[in-house]
Amino acid sequence: MAKHDLDPNYLDPNYEPVVNHTENTPFHQVLAARMQRRTLMKGSVGAALASVMGLGLAGCGSDSDDSTTSSNVSSTDIGFKAVPTSTANEVVVPEGYSSETFLPWGTPITGSYPEYKPDGTNTGAEQEQQVGMHHDGVHFFPIDLKAGGNSSTEGLLVMNHEYIAQGALHANGATYVNDMRPADEVRKEIAAHGVSVVHIKQDANGKWDIVFGSPFNRRITGNTEMDIRGPVRGYSKLITKYSPDATETRGTLNNCAMGPTPWGTYLAAEENWHGYFANGDATQPREQSRHGVGSSSRYDWELADSAEDQYVRFNVSTIGATAADDYRNEANTYGYMVEIDPFTPENKPQKRTALGRFGHEGVIFAPAREGEPVVCYSGDDSRFEYIYKFVSSKPYYAATAGGYLLDEGTLYVARFNDDGSGDWLSLDLDDADFAAKVAAAEGTQVGDVQFDGFENQADVLLNTRLAADIAGATPMDRPEWGAVDPNSGQVYFTLTNNSRRTEEQVNAANPNANNRTGHIIRWSEEGNDHTATTFDWDIFVFAGEQGTETVVDDEVIVSLTDDNIFNSPDGLWFDYNGRLWIQTDGSDAAPYQNNMMLAANPETREIKRFFVGPVGCEVTGVVSTPDVKTMFVNIQHPDGNWPDSSDPRPRDATVIVTKDDGGVIGA
Numbered sequence: 001m002a003k004h005d006l007d008p009n010y011l012d013p014n015y016e017p018v019v020n021h022t023e024n025t026p027f028h029q030v031l032a033a034r035m036q037r038r039t040l041m042k043g044s045v046g047a048a049l050a051s052v053m054g055l056g057l058a059g060c061g062s063d064s065d066d067s068t069t070s071s072n073v074s075s076t077d078i079g080f081k082a083v084p085t086s087t088a089n090e091v092v093v094p095e096g097y098s099s100e101t102f103l104p105w106g107t108p109i110t111g112s113y114p115e116y117k118p119d120g121t122n123t124g125a126e127q128e129q130q131v132g133m134h135h136d137g138v139h140f141f142p143i144d145l146k147a148g149g150n151s152s153t154e155g156l157l158v159m160n161h162e163y164i165a166q167g168a169l170h171a172n173g174a175t176y177v178n179d180m181r182p183a184d185e186v187r188k189e190i191a192a193h194g195v196s197v198v199h200i201k202q203d204a205n206g207k208w209d210i211v212f213g214s215p216f217n218r219r220i221t222g223n224t225e226m227d228i229r230g231p232v233r234g235y236s237k238l239i240t241k242y243s244p245d246a247t248e249t250r251g252t253l254n255n256c257a258m259g260p261t262p263w264g265t266y267l268a269a270e271e272n273w274h275g276y277f278a279n280g281d282a283t284q285p286r287e288q289s290r291h292g293v294g295s296s297s298r299y300d301w302e303l304a305d306s307a308e309d310q311y312v313r314f315n316v317s318t319i320g321a322t323a324a325d326d327y328r329n330e331a332n333t334y335g336y337m338v339e340i341d342p343f344t345p346e347n348k349p350q351k352r353t354a355l356g357r358f359g360h361e362g363v364i365f366a367p368a369r370e371g372e373p374v375v376c377y378s379g380d381d382s383r384f385e386y387i388y389k390f391v392s393s394k395p396y397y398a399a400t401a402g403g404y405l406l407d408e409g410t411l412y413v414a415r416f417n418d419d420g421s422g423d424w425l426s427l428d429l430d431d432a433d434f435a436a437k438v439a440a441a442e443g444t445q446v447g448d449v450q451f452d453g454f455e456n457q458a459d460v461l462l463n464t465r466l467a468a469d470i471a472g473a474t475p476m477d478r479p480e481w482g483a484v485d486p487n488s489g490q491v492y493f494t495l496t497n498n499s500r501r502t503e504e505q506v507n508a509a510n511p512n513a514n515n516r517t518g519h520i521i522r523w524s525e526e527g528n529d530h531t532a533t534t535f536d537w538d539i540f541v542f543a544g545e546q547g548t549e550t551v552v553d554d555e556v557i558v559s560l561t562d563d564n565i566f567n568s569p570d571g572l573w574f575d576y577n578g579r580l581w582i583q584t585d586g587s588d589a590a591p592y593q594n595n596m597m598l599a600a601n602p603e604t605r606e607i608k609r610f611f612v613g614p615v616g617c618e619v620t621g622v623v624s625t626p627d628v629k630t631m632f633v634n635i636q637h638p639d640g641n642w643p644d645s646s647d648p649r650p651r652d653a654t655v656i657v658t659k660d661d662g663g664v665i666g667a
């Protein structure tokens, strides 16, 4: 449609407008930093960058890079032979491994199990009973988890469906009649989003299949009823026509990564939700503008020709007399982590607002300790956004743990200091330091926002990005997934890329201007206590082409070769043995070719390419059974006709990887 021509980026589903216009880390502070230890990128592109930047940029920090003293080295050795880069329209795995596709988009999983139609004519109602599109974060819950078991042969596979390809979803792509969209197309698009819960089981021959008719099989979509929980529940800025008491909403959208909780539920992240709403007002409230809500929406759902309430709500313009008469606040019910209990199909999903509202990529929990607070980390994937940590107020007890633990606590945001130390900055108005910063900022311009204060803690959380600006957090190069090393307790995050960072905007944790290939950062909490408010960080590896070096204290720790060049790290997961799996969503031009997944030994930083996806895809979402003998890897937005060459439509799918000798994957 012509309106999209105004901003062609709207057709790029990964488009994230730069909406942080604060300058939290001026360059002169970087130059003044006292270096304890230097980590920098050299060689290849890095050499040029380092010379431009005068080498004044560093990371540093944790003691655990001195890997030779660790007793865990052997358990995380990388045992397979690296696979080469690939341009083939197929999945590549190492010698001795096999792969097969599973649960492609359109696979029937509930209700009347409507068959997938390759001509694109499945209806909206049918899509509501089929696996959604654009598979992303995924987790395997052993079927006997609640009974204390760890089955590796039967479980609930739960996965996100981040967004859609309209061209593949419908018989003839998205259509318009008199500038309106056929309502059933919109229904189908909303249904292709959300989350799938699939009960799966391995037969005696090792083949995985859906358990048909299982009560656990379930679709959660962009239209499923949900509760708002935590401090933002009931806040006036969430009042809508649908929920005049601001306690409910419909749907979850753009679910990128996820995190399993210590009590066996699933948190789905709401990432680029801003693109689903249209605001035609002359000005936007800060809770929309700081996220990039535009005057038109990516898919024009608000233009459904039935004019039903469930579609009209995507128009967040001021239309009615009060907020209870329209959907001006609908976008304020998005941007959260959404808790889904896969073992209780009748459970209503819960949006956990205490974890903040931003472009949640995912969430990763620190190991839960009896009697201690619950701690989890979440990145905000947009250029120059932040990394957050939530610490619950109430202690964790395995016998009684539940989602209520996520409704009360302190949200912190990370400041990565140039000397390799770091601070968790409280975003709680009860914290004297934060309250003082808020008071000082009142009446000033914070980025693009003329800041006139926060009404209460609900307002802080609704405007988490703005609160983090005021707190003085470090703007990062697009934080994607996080992972916690089960052996060392160190926390890792991918920083996928940031081509917009200028030389004036570099900081020690994001040391490369025009960072096109990304890096992986990690930290150790003070005293290895995940509730600590200080930490030490370093850069685990810089991604890039052959010869890209990660140099620590003048020693080359990693130099990338044909076996492990990669760019734009995104998915990140520690398996149950402590191997680190790195997935990419980046340039698929030479020398990298198709996107991939690599395995890393966190102790030695040995990295090997394990898996290459088909043409055009990103590889995102990985989990295994508890025995690490079946691995599930998601392929998102393949091009062409993968996985079925006889089907004209590409289908996002899960890939099951096993070792031919039945052994542990990666070993």
Ligand code: FEO
Residues within 6 Å of the ligand: 162, 256, 257, 271, 361, 381, 480, 570
């Ligand atoms: Fe959906 Fe940031 O990847």
Ligand code: CA
Residues within 6 Å of the ligand: 162, 585, 618, 620, 636
């Ligand atoms: Ca994606």
Ligand code: CA
Residues within 6 Å of the ligand: 256, 257, 361, 480, 481, 570, 571, 585, 620
């Ligand atoms: Ca991602």
Ligand code: CA
Residues within 6 Å of the ligand: 480, 496, 570, 585
């Ligand atoms: Ca990405």
